[in-house]
Amino acid sequence: MSFKSYLEALNKEFENHTYGENPTELYEPITYIMSLGGKRLRPLLTLMSANLWLYNWQKVLKPAMAVEVFHNFTLMHDDIMDQAPLRRGQPTVHEKWDTNTAILSGDVMLVAAYELLGHAEDRYFKQVIKRFNKTAAEVCEGQQLDMVFAKKTDVKKEDYIEMIRLKTSVLLGFAMELGGILADADEESISLLNEIGVNLGLGFQLNDDILDVYADPEKFGKQVGGDIIENKKTWLLLDAIEKAKGTAEEKTLELWLSKKKFDALEKVETIRAIYDKFEIRADAEAEAKTYFSKAAEALNKLNVTEDKKELLRTFAEQLENREN
């Protein structure tokens, strides 16, 4: 199996899936957000994980979709909270419809995720739901921490890592674990899959933060420097604040972080120059690398043949080296 055939199978399943009929005002936004695309990273991880053991991975399709539906539910609600106008270049649901619609369609998407998990075979069902409950609560905790950090002045790099672990990584961990559970893997393997997913998630998010500052604008697909413009307390900014302490750049950083009116390009270039001076990019890349390495180590430990692992290994490498 290749990524492409997994992705095609997934997308076909999404196209044929009905979330509900009436009232249309409730269900149309779900079809809309799900049609905006995206990498389908999470369900792909579920399918690839299941396929380490399972030959008929098709029976994992619906539960795998649950993870993507849940992810898009969080995007729909996060976009309200962040007042984001665009998602994947298209109007967000609360912009295209309204906030109330985005709240309620999001709610029913969360229910739809549970419903899709209901396609798991009976003997795995309770374990799946219990683990999903924990994961879903953690994702909410991560989003809350993200909002708390926006208003907090003394955020540390390790706080940021804990925030993205909850907000982003545990769901990748669950996605992989789910594949293992449904493929009847042993407990140790299930736990290793979770470890791989969580570490891939951490590396993935750190890469995201690096790309937000350093991506090639032609390949990136969205505005480069968005995090800098918004004073988003990413690992890079927190690292820069730490390293600039006691230097001339400390004041420059403070000044730009407190400016209410500024030229966006000038702000991005000034802050990026400070990052460059303190080699923040190399720091962040090294940090990301530790997580990708942990993921690779856990993958090594998995008790399946090398040829079975190849696809996941390639996928992890692509995540590590992506340019958009």
Place this chain on the structure above:
Amino acid sequence: MSFKSYLEALNKEFENHTYGENPTELYEPITYIMSLGGKRLRPLLTLMSANLWLYNWQKVLKPAMAVEVFHNFTLMHDDIMDQAPLRRGQPTVHEKWDTNTAILSGDVMLVAAYELLGHAEDRYFKQVIKRFNKTAAEVCEGQQLDMVFAKKTDVKKEDYIEMIRLKTSVLLGFAMELGGILADADEESISLLNEIGVNLGLGFQLNDDILDVYADPEKFGKQVGGDIIENKKTWLLLDAIEKAKGTAEEKTLELWLSKKKFDALEKVETIRAIYDKFEIRADAEAEAKTYFSKAAEALNKLNVTEDKKELLRTFAEQLENREN
């Protein structure tokens, strides 16, 4: 067992229950809304239903709580959508904190409801979750219909009944059904319990609408006439519009429904006078009675001894004759 002992057991369990610890900003609003009280109608129905067969009803406590937590999740999100400042006389969560907090705490409450359902014994678990998924989606559909109806001009009484069936009644149906499932009741009984709950819910909501117009202000606990002030398309208003067609009151109704500025008391008194003229209250009471009668009939059919049914029968009568 008496209502009082059930209610005490429930409230004790709620007091001792922890929804989560960190971040506190996420979990405090849950403890807050759950502490505002309320009748605990839904989990009481679960406990009473289970006790038709079961002696150790305590093991149903946690799943019963799930229904109440879910109900309060819907209140938290509905209050945002309705821009309601008060809930049970206290500030709503989005007022006391902010909208983002109310969205996210609500989300994690929905997860908490699933988590509490996880206390159901394994052999019932899948059935419980599947039925809950359907119910939860229907409640969202009902809330969406409610919002759609607010902007729609040609709502019929039967549309209104379908809306409250989804928004309010199916959850009472599920609450009772859940008790039956967990008490290992036969399928026919489980289906009858659902029928009792749904019909009690319809009667309950219609009574609510009647009380909103006709309650004794001293007993009611909130502003009488709220629905009239807001042009809420309740069964009473829809009945009045229907009966006033072609009479002098048709224009008076239209006039008051379209007024942007008005004296609230004057509006309530004018519309209530029209209701009185067309005997709307008697109509609505008769309509409510049909549902309470259906509930009573279904209760009669239940294959358990009369003494076992007594508590539920009394409870249903109290719902039918309540003054607040």
